[in-house]
Amino acid sequence: MGMRKTMTYHLSTFLRLTQKYLSSTGILPIILVSIICGCSFVEKPQATSSTASPIATSTQTPSPSPQPDSFREAVSKAMKVAVNVQSAKSLEDWNEIARQWMEVIDLLKAVPSSSSNYEMAQKKIMEYQKNLDYATQQVSRLDPFNQATEKAKKAANLTQTAKSYDQWNQVLNLWQEAIALLNTISESHPKSSLARQKSTEYKTNLDYSQQQVIKNDPFSQGMAKAEEAVQLQPYAILEADWNQVARSWQQAINFLKNVSQNHPQKDLANQKISEYSKNLTYAKQQANSMRQAAEVAIQSSSSIPEPAPQPSSPKPPASNQKPSPPKPPASNQKPSPPKPPASNQKPNQLPPSNSARDFLEDYLNDVVNKGNYGYGYWCKSSKDLISRLYSPRNYQILDVYDYSNIASAVVRIDSSTKGGFAVTQNWDFSLHQEAGKWCLALIIEK
Numbered sequence: 001m002g003m004r005k006t007m008t009y010h011l012s013t014f015l016r017l018t019q020k021y022l023s024s025t026g027i028l029p030i031i032l033v034s035i036i037c038g039c040s041f042v043e044k045p046q047a048t049s050s051t052a053s054p055i056a057t058s059t060q061t062p063s064p065s066p067q068p069d070s071f072r073e074a075v076s077k078a079m080k081v082a083v084n085v086q087s088a089k090s091l092e093d094w095n096e097i098a099r100q101w102m103e104v105i106d107l108l109k110a111v112p113s114s115s116s117n118y119e120m121a122q123k124k125i126m127e128y129q130k131n132l133d134y135a136t137q138q139v140s141r142l143d144p145f146n147q148a149t150e151k152a153k154k155a156a157n158l159t160q161t162a163k164s165y166d167q168w169n170q171v172l173n174l175w176q177e178a179i180a181l182l183n184t185i186s187e188s189h190p191k192s193s194l195a196r197q198k199s200t201e202y203k204t205n206l207d208y209s210q211q212q213v214i215k216n217d218p219f220s221q222g223m224a225k226a227e228e229a230v231q232l233q234p235y236a237i238l239e240a241d242w243n244q245v246a247r248s249w250q251q252a253i254n255f256l257k258n259v260s261q262n263h264p265q266k267d268l269a270n271q272k273i274s275e276y277s278k279n280l281t282y283a284k285q286q287a288n289s290m291r292q293a294a295e296v297a298i299q300s301s302s303s304i305p306e307p308a309p310q311p312s313s314p315k316p317p318a319s320n321q322k323p324s325p326p327k328p329p330a331s332n333q334k335p336s337p338p339k340p341p342a343s344n345q346k347p348n349q350l351p352p353s354n355s356a357r358d359f360l361e362d363y364l365n366d367v368v369n370k371g372n373y374g375y376g377y378w379c380k381s382s383k384d385l386i387s388r389l390y391s392p393r394n395y396q397i398l399d400v401y402d403y404s405n406i407a408s409a410v411v412r413i414d415s416s417t418k419g420g421f422a423v424t425q426n427w428d429f430s431l432h433q434e435a436g437k438w439c440l441a442l443i444i445e446k
Contacts, residue, residue, distance in 0.1 A: 070107045070108070070110040070111050071107075071108065071111045071115065071117040071120070071121050073107055074104050074105075074107035074108045074111075074121070074124070075124070077100065077103060077104045077107065078104045078124070078128060080100075081097060081100040081101055081104060081131075084096070084097060084100070085097055085131075085135075088138070090142065091139060091142040091143065091144075094135055094138040094139045094142060095139055097135045097138075098132060098135040098136055098139055101128055101131050101132040101135055102132060104128050105125055105128050105129060105132065108121040108122075108124050108125045108128070109121075109125065144181040144182070144184045144185050144189075145181075145182070145185055145189065145191045145194075145195055147181050148177075148178040148179075148181035148182045148195070148198065148202075149178075149198070151174050151175075151177050151178040151181070152174070152175070152178045152198070152202060152205075154174050155171050155174035155175050155178065155205065155209075156205075158170060158171050158174070159171050159205075159209070162212070163216070164216060165213065165216045165217045165218055165260075165263075166260060168209055168212040168213045168216050169213050171209045171212075172206065172209040172210060172213055175202055175205050175206040175209055176206060178198075178202050179199055179202050179203060179206065182195045182196075182198055182199040182202070183199065218255045218256065218257075218258040218259045218263075218269075219255070219256065219259050219263060219265045219268075219269055221255040222251075222252045222253070222254075222255030222256035222259075222269065222272065223252070223272075225248050225249075225251040225252035225255060226248070226249070226252040226272070226276060228248045228252075229245050229248035229249045229252065229276075229279065229283075232244055232245045232248060233245050233283070235390055236283075236286065237290075237390070237443075238290055238294075238444070238445065239287050239288075239290035239291045239294060240445075241290075242283050242284075242286040242287035242290055243283075243287045245283040245286075245287075246280055246283035246284050246287060249276050249279050249280035249283055250280055252272075252276050253273055253276050253277060253280065256269040256270075256272055256273050256276070257273065293442075294442070294444060355402075355438065356400055356402045356407035356409070356431055356438055357397065357400045357402075357409075359377075359431065359438035360397060360400065360409055360411070360429060360431065361397070362377075363377045363440065364392075364395045364397070364411065367389055367392060368389075368392045368393065368394065368395050368413075374440075377439060377440050378439060378440045378441075379432050379434050379439035379440060379441050380434060380439075381432075381434070381441070382432075382439075382440070382441045382442060389413060389415060389427075389443075390415055390416065390417070391415050391416040392413050392414070392415040393414045393415060393416075394413070394414040395411055395412065395413045395414070396411065396412045396413075397409060397410075397411050398410040398411065398412055398426070404433075405432065405433040406430075406431070406432055406433070407430075407431040407438070408428065408429065408430055408431065409428075409429040409431065410426055410427070410428060410429075410446060411426070411427050411429060412424065412425070412426050412427075413425060413426075413427055425445060425446070426445075426446040427443055427444065427445060427446055428442075428443070428444045428445075428446050429442075429443055430442040430443075430444075
């Protein structure tokens with residue numbers, strides 16, 4: 001009851017304050033009626049005639065929601081992809097670029113033929129397809145499997161014509177790069193199994209190319225020839241031996257001169273060339289000395305007279321054969337008297353002296369059978385001509401000619417070359433006497 005009185009008081013106060021202002025406008029009666037009656041004064045729309053809206057029936061379906069514009073979305077995505085292309089470098093980058101171009105093309109294919117952008121969409125499909133093809137090429141180019149097989153093809157082609165050290169080294173590098181690329185392929189790669197097979201195959205090719213690099217390496221070849229000269233030099237005796245040593249040093253120098261500037265051993269090769277040149281000069285000097293000594297010895301031996309062949313004694317008749325009597329001279333032929341010896345005819349030489357032969361037997365037995373060098377048998381005057389036989393196995397003294405203080409002999413000797421090949425050769429031995437004893441003066445190939 002008290003609340004109603006309070007509301008009545010406030011309402012009466014409000015009406016008194018606003019009556020004066022609103023009475024002149026005519027709004028007061030309307031407001032009062034609205035408050036009292038709670039009526040609304042919003043004007044209702046008038047009904048339209050049925051002819052003006054024939055489709056407004058009770059069975060009308062709601063209109064569908066507007067479809068998204070795939071053309072605009074495709075163009076927007078294409079702009080973003082074009083920006084990403086500028087920074088794409090890795091395989092992963094180009095894989096993502098290719099995926100995005102495929103999305104753009106799919107959106108353009110979704111543009112209906114009724115759209116005003118249909119023709120433009122078809123043109124953009126062709127344009128973006130080229131971009132997709134380029135991205136796919138980059139993916140293929142950066143794929144480690146494809147890179148490895150491409151390098152393997154280059155290595156295989158170069159192998160067909162490779163001859164020099166540099167060419168084989170290039171083949172070697174290509175195989176190494178191909179194997180390294182295959183080793184980066186993960187198990188998730190679609191060709192991981194094939195990559196493992198190729199890696200094993202390429203390692204076999206790598207081993208072969210490494211052998212060819214060593215075989216054709218001028219530095220390795222030069223060092224091998226130098227080692228050959230070192231092995232030959234201690235056994236060099238005659239001029240031919242020293243010439244062989246000199247040839248080995250010269251070949252070593254020639255190989256080292258072919259070492260290219262980018263070879264890792266170029267500096268060492270230059271040092272070895274200087275060192276081996278000195279060895280070559282020494283070998284040539286020794287060969288020259290041996291040649292001069294041989295010429296002197298040959299001149300000395302040429303002044304010694306050749307011994308006359310010894311007459312062969314008649315063979316005795318066989319035990320079951322009677323000796324036939326001498327035939328008488330023919331009746332018409334007179335026996336000729338014996339001719340006196342010509343004044344310029346030399347007397348028959350004496351049989352070879354056993355002392356020179358014994359000395360030679362002792363020397364050959366000591367060298368061939370006992371394996372000694374035999375340096376103690378040489379004459380002191382022939383110290384510059386001292387030499388030794390190389391790997392003798394058997395010997396046979398064919399002839400010995402003894403001329404008091406000088407003797408010569410021919411001996412057949414089975415030996416080996418410095419390369420290890422068996423050889424049989426005749427040798428001339430020149431023997432002199434010093435202080436009443438035999439000694440070796442010179443040994444020359446016959």
